[in-house]
Amino acid sequence: MAISYGSLPFAEQLSFFQRKVDLPTGAWTDIYTADHDYAFVVAGALNRGLLTDLRGAVEKSLINGSTLEQFRKDFDQVARKHGWQYQGERGWRTNVIWETNLRQSYNAGREAQMADPELRKRRPYAVYRHGDSAHPRPQHLAWNGTTLPLDDPWWSSHTPQNGWGCKCKKFMLSARDVERQGLTIGPAPAIEWEDRIIGQKSPGGPLTVRVPKGIDPGFEYAPGQSRLANAVPQLRTRDALSAPSAAPVPTAGLPNRQPSGPLPLPRQVPAKSLLPPKVSTSNAVTQFLSEFGATDIAPAVFRDVTGDALVIGRGMFTEAKTGAVTLPPQLKARELPLLVEAIRAPDEIWARLEWQPDQGKAVLRRRYLAHVQVKGKADPAVAVFDQGADDWTGTTGFVDDSEQYLEVLRLGVLLYRRTE
Template identity: 80%
Template sequence: MSASHGSLPFKEQIDFFRDKVNLPTSSWADIYTTDHDYAFVVAGAVKRDLLSDLRGAVEKSIANGTTLEQFRKDFDQVIGKHGWQYRGERGWRTNVILETNLRQSYNAGREAQMADPELRKRRPYGVYRHGDSAHPRPMHLAWNGTTLPLDDAWWTTHSPSCGWGCKCKKFMLSARDVERQGLTIGPAPAIEWEDRVIGKNSPNGPRTVRVPKGIDPGFEYAPGQSRLANSVPQLRARDPLPAPSAAPVPVPATGLPNRQPTGPLPSPRPVLAKRLLPAKVPASKAVTQFLGEFGATDAAPAVFRDVTGDTLVVGREMFTDAKTGTIALAQQLKARELPLLAEAIKTPDEIWARLEWHPDLGKAVLRRRYLAHVQVEGKAAPAVAVFDQGADGWTGATGFVDDSEQYLEALRLGVRLYQRTE
């Protein structure tokens, strides 16, 4: 049996597994759903050295694509070394340990690939395909062929694997694929929820969880999605950008040259008037539209690769107040001008990098600044858009400025990574 779950191991799968931390547990119910995106656990393995060696055996199988029988030999060596008295018989236990880690790392890696916005433009749909389980689950069979947009909420709870030993998969499809395979898009199957008791053998005692029927407890999530959400930059507490309508004050940079010979800015490029949203558009609606430009939704972030090849995870969390959970725009942003911020990220005129001292962290933070200079149809003054992002969060500014070149010139700090050609 190949341990690569239907294909050779791939970078996103291996990276997902390697980024986990070892976590001793007494029962499989000690951690739940998205916790598995971050933790490697083997139920009952509470000694760190034992857990580390078990992890090494699993990682070897994932990275090298070895077989279950080869994993069992490594497992036997680890057990012999540590004298671990595990529950269950050897064949069943080794199969659960390897297959669960193998399949969920594979699924998380595929989810990371499917988050690519360019790929999602070409293949915006997902289809649920039943696996070749010896004992098919009726509901999983019923879901076979379900075809939905990848941003449909149904996938948040029904992305495979959907249970212990589940071999179902989710595949991306283009509109042509859907037609060629004779599939129908939607509607999503109705979700019926039920209460299940887990952790009967846990030292923490049993507890009740609510899961969709047909999904084993602990599998009602999309593998790897929580990592994407946690990678979305948060709004900075302090907003250092000058207001576009005011005379800017240059922000000093530390560690990189504050100035390099800049040369002239690219001339403002034309943008249609309809690029702006209605004057009284609600912030929540503007944010939803902004996310859509990157293949993200209110429920699911997406990975965007900029013109230099650097990646940015775009999601609703960028605009969410951490305390209230409500939409909160940066001080220098207007809801109707969020499409201009998207222009700065997607098609910038320039990208700059600099080190900026962060007093709260006691260290310098590398920041990237995206600048856009546009002429909106029907507007006398040019518009500017700035997206500034680093490990400590992001901020942005948009607005119409008579002396737009002076405003942007003050923000051209550090080292220029990219400039749009005229």
């Protein structure tokens, strides 16, 4: 059976592995830590045909749930076909290729599942469980039973697999699970860093890396997390939406418009939908993230009312050059909860193709519109979240002629409309 903790491979595991790119490498140190989220490599496999066939053998094993011995037969056929004189003893080499790829793809798939905000609400903790290795590592045994919130920074470097042949596991827990199993939440074990020299026999020469004590070099990362972080849309600084204005917006002659009927009437939301007037941008962003199950450290996957996935993370509000937390100029920190309304409970969602001259292609953009009446406010509020393939922009504000402001933004194809 495939190494998937007692079950056949699942969709997230397969997706993680199948989206990798074949990358020829001369030594295992050529690709390090999170780079494995994107590249399929076998040290010493420099021929692309050879690498493609090795990948096929691993994928066959993963999909069919076949054993290591079955993989070894496929491995032998590939090696003979390409005349590959690989380094290392056959038993050890095949075990490393097979087990590491299957186990890490499983772990990455589980991490993708754990990013679901609804699941994180029900099961916000994780426990470290030592595996059944024949020769257990003392540090891994010491971590057994460590229970922490899923967003604790400790997991960013200690999520299994934590070494060659490591069989440790990470399981989600609810508060009831913690109590029933007699566990204690935190604190995280202290991390003792050490310098390690790797690649002494590699063509590029030895390298010195810094890793937590107890973790093999190259395993000091959470499998799949870099993919999630890179999927967070970046703040769009060009062609930003204009701030809501009390001045009427002309709507005649608008292009790319689909007949859609009138906007839904503003729905009532409580006064607490606004944050305090002097709230800091950083605190407002943290609260925004929490509404989707994300944190300042860990992104989360949110599925909108149509079932489409959005990756929500702090990178949405991070200035690329300085790393500072920032907002679009037309969006106030205290009004960020209104943007939450647009994403979680939109009045309408529109899709349109937008030509990008710098990319030489059209990009599909989705626009989420919300029209609300905040208790105690005279004018209605509008909120707009506009996302492309890898960027976003947005705006919020109170405006007397809110229908006219939103009308000019109703472009493209109507994907969703809130029922009255």
